[in-house]
Amino acid sequence: MAYDYDLFVIGAGSGGVRASRLAAMTGAKVLVAEEHRVGGTCVIRGCVPKKFMVYASEYAKSFETARGYGWTVPEATFDWPRFLMAKDNEIARLSGIYVRNLQNAGAELVHGKARLVDAHTVEVEGRGRVTADKILVATGGRPWMPADLPGVEHAITSNEAFHLEQLPKRVVIVGGGYIALEFACIFNGLGVDTTVVHRGPNVLRGFDDDIRSHVAEELEAAGVKVRLGTQIGRIEKTATGLVAHCVDGHATEADVIMFAVGRVPYTDDLGLEAAGVALTETGAVKVDAYSRSSVDNIWAVGDVTDRINLTPVAIREGAAFAQTVFYDNPTTFDHDMVASAVFTQPQVGSVGMSEADARHKHGKVDVYLSKFRPMKETFYGGHQRALIKLVVEQGTEKILGCHVVGPDAGEIIQMAAIALKMGVTKPQWDSTCAVHPTLAEELVTMREKYTPPALGAVA
Structure with missing residues (x-):
């Protein structure tokens, strides 16, 4: 049977664009449908604009540091509308690059909601029905909000936080994950009275427990009010x-209440059921190691599969799909030892297992841990503290996890991830000569195994 297209891609985010470009470069006829702006969550309403906001918010501490180093810094003011305009201009530029890259590769782009009619037919708003030999779902995820919470219609999500007309004076952020904490640091750095409300016993669920506690302490030291064990x-x-109004009776007034309590796969109204595509309990597209769904000619990559919801992972999954399907080179992406960064202040960098997970899987492990004030802080009496931690398997001495909280942790963990991915051992790690004076040198100079203080003792 002849089809209109060799490949139809639903979603022009990082994963969908990478897959589309690589497929089109083989000469395949590719059509990409995007209902919003090209670039997806990362470029339009995620990583990129968030990092710009992080940069903006860091200047308050930079001015304080500058004074400590002898600079006379005049009273600084922040212009929120001016920042938003510059941010939006840059996002538009980056989105345009994505569009041009698709076009240069030979892919066709259409703006509109796409819904599957059957396994080979797609209905596109403003375009009508088209057929395709192969279909890739790359629609990403969306913020989740509790629809039945009284008054929730007055709250916002991270999507709206990028476009607030005015910088609020007071904000309540609901959630304890990386998005919630990154925005807490952003608003706090911009001078906003910031409160975090999280129902769990600690923030950053899924990260190493020492990192979680350290980040919570640093947030509060920086002026963020953290309320744990309750919910709105x-x-x-x-x-x-x-x-x-929290369930424990506490009430906090704010100008903005932002929910960052998780994201869910964006599979709403895509017609996946009509095509026979199986979903997981969380609503994600169920796929195998090659990103193939339960329907032979339909694949899915990125956050819509709810595997590891990170932009670089989506890109690698999209590339692996293209290699497998259009280059006759069966390729899977290895989801083990994927590093991640949390752009709190200070930053978090993590790769591999937490101590708890390592003990559960490998039994006996050795821990190397150090907390200290970085050199830059000690000079002027700053109070921000760094933490570095290695989790090592006893016997083999293989490093199972590396965790960093401190300046440039995201940059540091990228290099550490290479070593852990290659199976580095602690002796090999220690044989690396330190770069002095740096924070990262502490990673290769830890020799004493960490023994946690006895229960009830003062650490």
């Missing part, structure tokens, strides 16, 4: 703002 029961709109 209702939101009240008043003449002076919004009131977040």
Whole structure:
């Protein structure tokens, strides 16, 4: 049977664009449908604009540091509208690059919602029905909000946080994951009275416990109010703002209440059921190691599969799909030892296992841990503290996990990930000569195994 296209891609985010470009470069006829702006979550409403906001928010501490180093710094003011304009201009430029890259590769782009009619037919708003031999779903994820929470209609998600007309004076952020904490640091750095409300016993679930505790302590030291073990029961709109009423009876008034309590795969109204595509309990597209769904000619990559929800992972999954399907080179992406960074202040970099996971899987492990004030802080009396931690398997001495909290942790962990991916051992790691004076040198100079303080003792 002849089809209109060799490949139809739903979603022009990082994974979909990479797969489309590589497929089109083989001469395949490729059509990409995007209902919003090209670039997806990362470029439009995620990593990229968030990092710009992180940069902006860091200057408050930079001015303080500058004074400590002898600079006379005049009173600084922040222009939120001016920043938004510059941010939006840059996002538009980057989105345009994605469009041009698709076009230069020979792929066709259409703006509109796409829905599967069957395994080979797609209905596109404004375009009508087209057929395709192969279909790739790369629609990413979306923020989740509790629809039944009284007053939730007055709250926002991270999507809207990028476009607030005015910088609020007070904000309540609901959630304890990396998105919640990154925005807490952003708003706090910009001078906003910031409160984090999280129902769990600690922040950053899934990260190493020492990292979680350290980040919570640093947040509070920086002025962020962190309220754990409770959650919002209702939101009240008043003449002076919004009131977040917690189930424990505590109430906090704010100008903005932002929910960052998780993201879910964006599989709504895509017609996946009509095509016979199986979904997981979380609504993600169920795929095998090659990103193939339960339907032979339909694949899915990126956050819509809910494997590891990171932009570089989506890109690698998209490339692996293209290699497998269009280059006759069966390729899978190895989801083991994928590093991640959390752009809190200070940053978090993590790769490999937490101590708890390592003990559960490997039994006996050795831990190397150090907490200290970085050199830059000690000079002027700053209080921000760094933490570095290695988790090592006893016997083999293989490093199972590396965790860093401190300046440039995201940059440091990228290099550490290479070594851990190659199976580095602690003796090999220690044989590396330190680069002095740096924070990263502490990673290769830890020799004493860490023994946690006895229960009830003062650390």
